[in-house]
Amino acid sequence: METAQDTLQTEAKAETKRTFKGTGSQVLLNGLIEEGVTTIFGYPGGAIMPIYDALYDYTDKLQHILVRHEQGGIHAAQGFARASGKVGVCFATSGPGATNLVTGLADAQIDSTPLVCITGQVFAHLLGTDAFQETDVINITTPVTKWNYQVTDAKEIPEVLAKAFYIAKSGRPGPVLIDITKNAQIQIEEFPEYVKCNHIRSYRPKPKVRAEYIEQAAKLINEAKKPFILFGQGVVLGTAEQEFKAFIEKSGIPAAWTIMGEGAIPTSHPLNVGMLGMHGNYGPNVLTNECDVLIAIGMRFDDRVTGRLDKYAKQAKVIHFDIDPAEIDKNVKADVGVWGDCKETLPLLTNLVDEKQHNDWVAKFREYNQKEIDQVITPELYPQGDEMTMGEVLRNINEICGGDAVIVTDVGQHQMVACRYAKFNNTRSNITSGGLGTMGFGLPAAIGAKYGAPNKTVIAIIGDGGFQMTPQELGTIMQFGAAVKILILNNRFLGMVRQWQELFNDKRYSSVNITSPDFVALAKAYYIEADKVEERTNLRTALETMINHEGSYLLEVMVGRENNVFPMVPQGMSVSEIRLK
Amino acid sequence: MTTENTLEHKIAKADYEGKQEYTITVYAENRIGLLNRIAIIFSKRKINIESLNTSPSEIDGIHRFNIVITESYDVVRKLARQIEKQVEVLKVYFNTNDEIIWQELALYKVSTDEIAEKVTVERLLRQYGASAVVIRKDYTVFAVTGHREETDALVKALEPYELIEFVRSARVAIIKDSAGFHEKLKEFEAFEPGEELVENEFLDKGEKIFTM
Numbered sequence: 036m037e038t039a040q041d042t043l044q045t046e047a048k049a050e051t052k053r054t055f056k057g058t059g060s061q062v063l064l065n066g067l068i069e070e071g072v073t074t075i076f077g078y079p080g081g082a083i084m085p086i087y088d089a090l091y092d093y094t095d096k097l098q099h100i101l102v103r104h105e106q107g108g109i110h111a112a113q114g115f116a117r118a119s120g121k122v123g124v125c126f127a128t129s130g131p132g133a134t135n136l137v138t139g140l141a142d143a144q145i146d147s148t149p150l151v152c153i154t155g156q157v158f159a160h161l162l163g164t165d166a167f168q169e170t171d172v173i174n175i176t177t178p179v180t181k182w183n184y185q186v187t188d189a190k191e192i193p194e195v196l197a198k199a200f201y202i203a204k205s206g207r208p209g210p211v212l213i214d215i216t217k218n219a220q221i222q223i224e225e226f227p228e229y230v231k232c233n234h235i236r237s238y239r240p241k242p243k244v245r246a247e248y249i250e251q252a253a254k255l256i257n258e259a260k261k262p263f264i265l266f267g268q269g270v271v272l273g274t275a276e277q278e279f280k281a282f283i284e285k286s287g288i289p290a291a292w293t294i295m296g297e298g299a300i301p302t303s304h305p306l307n308v309g310m311l312g313m314h315g316n317y318g319p320n321v322l323t324n325e326c327d328v329l330i331a332i333g334m335r336f337d338d339r340v341t342g343r344l345d346k347y348a349k350q351a352k353v354i355h356f357d358i359d360p361a362e363i364d365k366n367v368k369a370d371v372g373v374w375g376d377c378k379e380t381l382p383l384l385t386n387l388v389d390e391k392q393h394n395d396w397v398a399k400f401r402e403y404n405q406k407e408i409d410q411v412i413t414p415e416l417y418p419q420g421d422e423m424t425m426g427e428v429l430r431n432i433n434e435i436c437g438g439d440a441v442i443v444t445d446v447g448q449h450q451m452v453a454c455r456y457a458k459f460n461n462t463r464s465n466i467t468s469g470g471l472g473t474m475g476f477g478l479p480a481a482i483g484a485k486y487g488a489p490n491k492t493v494i495a496i497i498g499d500g501g502f503q504m505t506p507q508e509l510g511t512i513m514q515f516g517a518a519v520k521i522l523i524l525n526n527r528f529l530g531m532v533r534q535w536q537e538l539f540n541d542k543r544y545s546s547v548n549i550t551s552p553d554f555v556a557l558a559k560a561y562y563i564e565a566d567k568v569e570e571r572t573n574l575r576t577a578l579e580t581m582i583n584h585e586g587s588y589l590l591e592v593m594v595g596r597e598n599n600v601f602p603m604v605p606q607g608m609s610v611s612e613i614r615l616k
Numbered sequence: 617m618t619t620e621n622t623l624e625h626k627i628a629k630a631d632y633e634g635k636q637e638y639t640i641t642v643y644a645e646n647r648i649g650l651l652n653r654i655a656i657i658f659s660k661r662k663i664n665i666e667s668l669n670t671s672p673s674e675i676d677g678i679h680r681f682n683i684v685i686t687e688s689y690d691v692v693r694k695l696a697r698q699i700e701k702q703v704e705v706l707k708v709y710f711n712t713n714d715e716i717i718w719q720e721l722a723l724y725k726v727s728t729d730e731i732a733e734k735v736t737v738e739r740l741l742r743q744y745g746a747s748a749v750v751i752r753k754d755y756t757v758f759a760v761t762g763h764r765e766e767t768d769a770l771v772k773a774l775e776p777y778e779l780i781e782f783v784r785s786a787r788v789a790i791i792k793d794s795a796g797f798h799e800k801l802k803e804f805e806a807f808e809p810g811e812e813l814v815e816n817e818f819l820d821k822g823e824k825i826f827t828m
Contacts, residue, residue, distance in 0.1 A: 173649055178656050182703045183649075202703055236804045237645050237706045243809040360814045361697035374814040 053228045059189030060089035060220045062229075063153070066196040068096050069229040072124050074486050076100045076111040080128025082168055083155025085220035087126075100486070100515050103507035105132050107479035109139025110505070113148050114483030117466045118441055118493075120274065122149045122203050123483065129155045130168030133214070134175060138473055140210045141179040145470030146295060147272060149208035151199045159187040159216040172214045181209030189222035193229050201232035206240030207359040208272055241358055244375040244383065251371045252354045253387035255328050261396045262288045263319075263326035263351075265311060265340075268295035268469075269333015269358060269377055276300065276462045278381040279332065285385055287392040289400050291319035293334045294450075295469040298459035302438060308400040312340040313604045314451040317411075318403030320602070320610040323348050325399075332356045333377050336366035337470065346609035356380055410615045411601050416456065422595035423571055425449055425524050429456040431578050432494065432522075440492040440582075441466065443484050445477030445501030448530035451600045453496045463488070475504030478521065482508060485517040492520065492582060499525040499551045509561040512587045520581050521563075521589040523554055526596050534599045558589035565589040637666075638692045638710050639718065639789045642681035643673060643797055645704040654681065654705075657698045663687060667720075669786035674796055678706065684787050706804055711791055718789035722767035723749065724758045724774055725781040731756055734777055744770040755780060 055062060063086060067075070075097055079087040090099055102108040105127040112123030123143075127133055133154040143150045157166040173185050182202045184195050192215070199211040256262055270279045276299050283290050283300070289308040292299065300307050309316030311323075320342075323329065329351040334340070341347045344366060355362070355369035356377050363372035373380050415426030429452060432440070438458035443466040444450040450467055459465055466484050468476040481495030502523050512519060533547040558565035564584060568577045574592065581590045604613045644650055651670065658665050666684045673680035685692070692710050700708040728751065731737060740746055740758065744766065750757040760767050767784055803810060 174652060177649065177653050178660065185648075234807050235703065236801075238703045239804075239810050239812075241809050242813070243811055245813050248813070359701065361694070361701045363814050365694060365697075372814045 055226045055228070057223065057226070058085065058089060058220065059186075059192050059215065059222050059224070060086040062189065062192050062224075062226045063196060063215070063220075064089055064093050064097060066193055066229050067124065068093075069231070070196070070200045071121065072097065074098045074100065074115060075124045075126055076102055076108040076115070076483060077126030078102055078105050078108055078128070078132060079126070080130075080132045080155065080168070082129035082157055082217050083126060083132070083153075083220070085217060086153070086155065086215075099126075100482070100511060102479065103510045104505065105135035106138055106475065107482075107505055107508040107511065109136045109150070109152065110142070110473075110476050110479035111483030111486075111508075111511075112150050112152070113139060113143050113146075113476075114443060114466055114480030115487040116148050116150060116483075117480070118463055118484035118487030118491075120463060121487070122151055122200055125150065125152050127152065127154050128168065129157055129172070130170045132168075133170055133172040136212070137175065137179060138471075140176055140212065142468055142471040142473045142476065143210035144179045144181065146468065147208050147268060148210065149203040150210040151196075151203050152210065152212045154212060154214045155220070156185065156214045156216045158218045160218070162187075162216070172212070176212050179210070180212050183212040183214070185214040185216070186219050187216045189219045189224050190226075192219065193226055194232075197230060197232035198235060201235070202238065206238075241376045241379075242360075242374050244373075244379050246383070248371060248373045249380060249383045249387060252330070252356075252373055253384055255352050255354060255371060256286060256288070256330065256384075257387075257389045259328035261322075261326045262286070262328040262330060262393070263322060264288050264290035264330045264332060265293070265323075265334055266290055266296045266299060266332045267293040267334025269356070270296055270299040271333075271462055273333065273358065273376055273378045275333075275378040275381055278378060278385070280304070282381050282385045282388070285390050286388045287390075287397075288330070289393070289397050291316070293337070293340055293469070294454045294465070294467055296334060297454060297465040298462050301460050302458040303460075306397070308397070309404070310455055312337075313342070313606075314455065314600050314602065315340075315604075316404065316455075317407040317602050317613060317615065318400040320604060320613045321403055322400060324350065324609065324611040326351050328352045328354065330354045330356070331367070331369075332381070333358070335362045338366075341366065342604045342608055342610040342612075346611070407602065407615065415452075420595075421571075422598070423568075423574065423592060424598055425452040425594050426456050427571075428522070428524060428574065428578070428592055428594070429453060431575055432582075433458045435579055435582050436492060436494075440464070440494050441484050441488050443467070443477055443481040443493060443495045445495075445497040446472045446474045447498045447501060448526070448534065448598075448600050449496055449498045449524040451531075452524075455600075464491075474501040477501055478505050478519075479508045479511075481519045481521070482511055482517045485519050493518070494520045494522055494582070496522045496524065498530060499523060499527060499554075500529045500549050502554070503549070503551065506557065509558060509563060512563060513561040516586060518585065519587050520584070521558075521587070522581070523589065523591040524594050525551060525554070525591055526594050526598065527551070528596060530598075531600070533597070537597070537599070538603075539605070554589060554591045563587050563589055565591070567591040567593070569593045633688045633690060635686050635688050637684060637686050637713055639713070639716050639787065640681075640683040640685070640692065640696060640699070641709045641711070641789065641791060642683065642699055643706040643708075643800075644679050644681065644702075645706070646677060646679040647704050650702070650704050651681075653702050654683075654699055657695060658683075658685070661695070663691070663695070667786040669788055671788065675798060675801055678797065678801070682787055682789050707797070707800060709791060709794070711789075715793065716789040716791055718763070718787050719761050720764060720767055720787050721785040722760045722770070723781075723783050724760070724770060724779060725755050726758070726774055727778050727780060728753060728756045730777045740770070740773065744773065746770060
């Protein structure tokens with residue numbers, strides 16, 4: 036006879052073996068919910084219609100933001116991921132829908148942004164027949180994804196989706212694409228309960244940390260007279276901001292950031308000595324070639340950071356912390372390479388380093404900084420001429436927001452100025468296309484960032500050129516109301532290319548003279564409040580109006596036409612040959 | 617510094633930067649598209665693959681790629697790390713020719729008349745270690761297994777006798793100093809992070825096989 040306890044146990048067993056009978060599309064959406072997804076950026080089309088049909092019944096759990104172009108969708112997913120620390124999700128149909136994702140995938144790949152992109156595909160029996168909107172998405176996206184997979188049988192969907200999320204966010208994060216044929220989307224199956232993935236035998240997201248490397252690193256650091264830290268986005272991706280702060284504060288070592296790492300520690304931190312690279316700060320660049328131990332943490336020695344490699348930090352012992360072993364020794368040879376998750380390695384290192392202050396050495400950064408303030412920063416932030424500068428716009432934003440805004444930039448001069456001068460109190464506040472330099476990134480990424488950080492002020496700083504690459508996303512703002520503050524810094528040029536043509540091509544301005552529509556009228560056509568500032572006297576009020584406005588807002592600021600971003604390490608030159616003018 | 621030391625230094629440098637033949641052994645899951653993922657790591661850097669072989673490995677379900685390229689140690693190491701980074705790749709080894717046992721198979725099709733008239737088959741078989749796979753009235757097919765020089769030598773030898781068709785297989789290689797992949801696989805199947813290390817100048821890397 037069955038006892039009460041038996042019945043309970045049977046029920047408990049039944050409870051743990053919840054199956055789901057439904058279509059591949061439904062099980063996909065269930066899986067997204069299991070993974071904690073709330074927001075999807077996407078655009079429907081023929082081959083993904085069954086998923087959109089299923090989505091019709093999930094609107095209470097999954098918010099779908101209908102973008103105006105798939106590139107906008109994936110950049111929005113990137114902005115969402117970067118602001119929130121979660122995996123960004125986007126949908127696109129087969130063929131052109133999928134190919135429009137490629138730029139965003141490449142951007143997410145080089146900037147290590149976790150994404151899961153779902154594309155529809157023609158029926159499996161049509162694969163290879165050049166069917167309508169058929170494109171070989173898997174092969175097109177292979178070089179620009181961390182992993183991709185084509186599903187032709189619905190039974191694979193839960194497992195593949197679970198793998199996709201695990202791969203996208205673990206180790207060095209990156210974009211994953213799942214291509215699902217239409218037959219799999221409509222196929223009805225009895226699916227087992229969704230199980231999240233936490234292990235793939237061929238995949239090593241991170242190694243066991245080896246104490247001997249930490250010891251080697253600590254020894255070099257403790258013996259160093261002029262140690263210098265370079266940090267990148269790895270600190271943010273590893274959510275190791277606190278661990279990093281503890282390390283620099285105990286060791287007393289000055290730290291400079293790559294633009295991807297900006298904000299991991301507050302701008303105002305006394306050991307934060309500024310920005311690295313081509314348009315970085317004077318001290319960090321010059322002193323790279325004077326330090327005796329260079330400690331790179333979660334950064335990859337991009338050529339825009341190193342300048343000429345054979346003249347880069349040759350005098351220094353190099354310690355390189357990275358979660359991706361392929362980065363160690365790739366560009367700069369490390370004397371000690373510490374492979375691991377900096378969330379784990381940094382506390383171990385902090386334990387072993389001596390508590391120190393490097394006052395004279397830090398003072399040297401201040402000396403260089405003073406030179407830069409006098410020759411570059413003050414004229415940029417407090418210009419004497421009539422023309423407005425991008426720097427003074429940023430100074431005003433800092434004064435109004437106090438460093439708490441999320442700043443999303445596009446690519447070009449305004450991006451460098453924003454990274455140089457924006458103040459950040461919080462991590463995940465500087466969202467920019469670093470490695471790929473994707474013009475058109477700013478507006479859609481800012482939309483995504485607003486969904487990722489809904490309680491923050493999100494300001495998209497965009498040039499007149501970059502804005503014209505993805506202006507269609509104003510439609511997305513119009514329809515869904517993301518309260519993004521769009522700030523167009525208009526110099527009526529493709530400014531960065533013009534700057535190079537001025538400096539290196541004898542001022543032969545070739546195809547950099549770009550005209551713009553009436554941006555204010557354009558915004559208003561999308562029912563977005565807008566204003567334009569041409570004179571300094573109106574700047575502060577206009578910025579305050581924009582930031583205090585409840586909804587989205589577009590402000591166009593006319594800045595000097597031929598201003599250059601300095602300092603600058605000319606291409607092919609050493610970081611110590613950085614120019615102040 | 618003595619002359620000898622200078623010489624040694626130069627050799628060490630050449631070893632690191634000078635090009636030589638390397639055989640890359642990749643253990644991977646058998647998955648559609650992985651070959652492409654691996655191939656683009658080479659083509660992205662404009663590096664030509666001289667020979668590529670895919671085959672089963674000693675472990676059921678795990679595939680083994682043998683890739684031959686001529687590059688410097690530095691480049692090969694970077695390539696190996698990029699390959700190992702792929703989600704479906706378990707492990708990558710790379711070895712110089714003296715660290716492996718390797719073979720290539722070549723087939724030669726010649727006119728039987730020509731061969732019968734002008735050279736003795738026996739001599740060829742003996743001299744080049746060739747075996748006759750097919751002998752027909754109209755043509756004969758020989759096979760040679762060996763290193764490149766050996767298979768090339770027979771091409772030369774047969775050239776005067778109307779070599780109708782010639783084909784050589786990709787290289788297959790066994791690593792001399794390898795205990796197989798079974799033990800390693802257990803490590804991979806464990807849920808803990810791996811023990812492997814990224815080598816650097818500070819730690820002694822005097823092993824015979826360069827692992828990552």
